[in-house]
Amino acid sequence: MSDGLLLGIDIGTSSSKGVLVDPQGRVLARASRPHATSTPHPGWVEHDAESVWWRDFLALARELAAAADGHRLAGLAVSGIGPVLLPATANGGPLRPAILYGVDTRATREIEELTAELGAEEILARGGTPLSSQAVGPKWRWLARNEPAVCERAELFLMASSYLVYRLTGEYVLDHHSASQCDPMYDLRAAEWATDWAERTAPGVPLPRLAWPTEVAGAVTAEAAAETGLPQGLPVTAGTVDAWAEAASVGVTDPGDTMVMYGTTMFLIQVLSDPRPHPGLWTTRGTVPGTYSLAAGMATSGAITDWLRTLLGGDFAGLVAGAASVPPGSRGLLLLPYFAGERTPLFDADARGVLAGLTTAHGPGELYRAALEGIAYGVRHNLEVMGSAGGTAGRLVAVGGGVQGGLWTQIVTDVTGAEQQVPAETVGAAFGDAFLAAVATGMDPDITEWNPLARTVRPDPRRTETYHEFYARYRELYPATADIAHFLAAQQHRSQPL
16 A cells, blocks of 8 residues: 555646545644636636646646655546536647636637537537536637637637646646546547547647546646655646545445535535436546446525625624524515526526515515525526436435535535535545545545544434425426526626627
8 A cells, every 4th residue: 555645636626625635634724715707708718727736736736745844645536627618738738718618608609509409418418517607618629719810829628627747747647537527628528629629619739638637637747846846756637627526535436325514615525336417416436447327506605605704794603693583584585596597407697686575674584595495496496407317316425615514515505405414524526536546546535534433413304394385386486587687687788798
């Protein structure tokens, strides 16, 4: 068995986090750096790869390497937001800011075009997922149409994790899971690039070789070692999308296991033994060969709570305390959490947030609780669609920053009527990265020993009954207001023309 310490570093939407872990899974050091997204136009969400991804990585790597205090580093794994689109030159130099995942909705026209050209049923059968704002292919076509000079110079197609791997090792590689979200450029069952469709969406762009997140992609070069403080020759895995690293961190590995990730966006991953495409979900490859995932993602969750905190001028502790004192149903408030459109299961980039029932008697506590409840209704909606796709939810495992404090997880449990397991370590993707690095370097770790169960959140039948009534109205509210939301979204687009 290998020994030595393991590094895991994750680039998230609003912060980057890293951990230093020993072979038994004990976290020896943690580090984080906040950052912001850029929204230069309505519907655009971007990151600057140099000033966000690489700067954060350098800071975290140096801090954590110093915390190793001379002990040998055995492996490094990275993860990041995805799927994203970063066109780059052959030396890894970004040609523009990275276009982020489904929260970036600029390619609506291209989604419609490619769906018409390739066929909705054919796309679902081959790639497992309908084209939506999450898909990379339409964003490549948007780039070719609107920034042709960038496309002409593009020699690399990178994501957050593969960008870091390239900077560290010089290896142009993308993991199978991330590739399976590059619709319509990947063949799900064949586990290889759909080269004919890739050429139609990103003509002339060389595609990276494919590997699994549990495989070593390369080693830290002398140049990268000098810049990062990491040892030359340190094995680096292929990396993956942050949510799947987060699932690995809590042992969501068996068919039916379902992760509920509480972050800037809410994300759900259910493990499958075979692909089950559904038009309202994403079907992807898993982190290891032979596994698949049903995935669901809401466009906003923690982003709404942070927006409310800023708007109301309070702090999270005060808002949570106020919300905890409010009864289920927020004294007659109902919120649609579609503040940046919605991803699954609606795939409606022009959906908008709705707060129904508001009176002058409502205060910050009611508003904050209504937000948590609205997100919980969205979780229930997605779980129900997973069930209709043939998925069977076994364990629900909660992870992410929103798990802290307990109120949010309790509300989700009460709304869904399903228990949630909360592991001892909820730092998330960075911890999962360290685990994947341990696997890749031959340590044969046991995630149940690395991250044992800490507590179980159980539903209160009385609250569940109350929420059942509110959930029925929640499901009615979107179709009842969709035309109005779309009209308002059109006005927002016109108010700031591209």
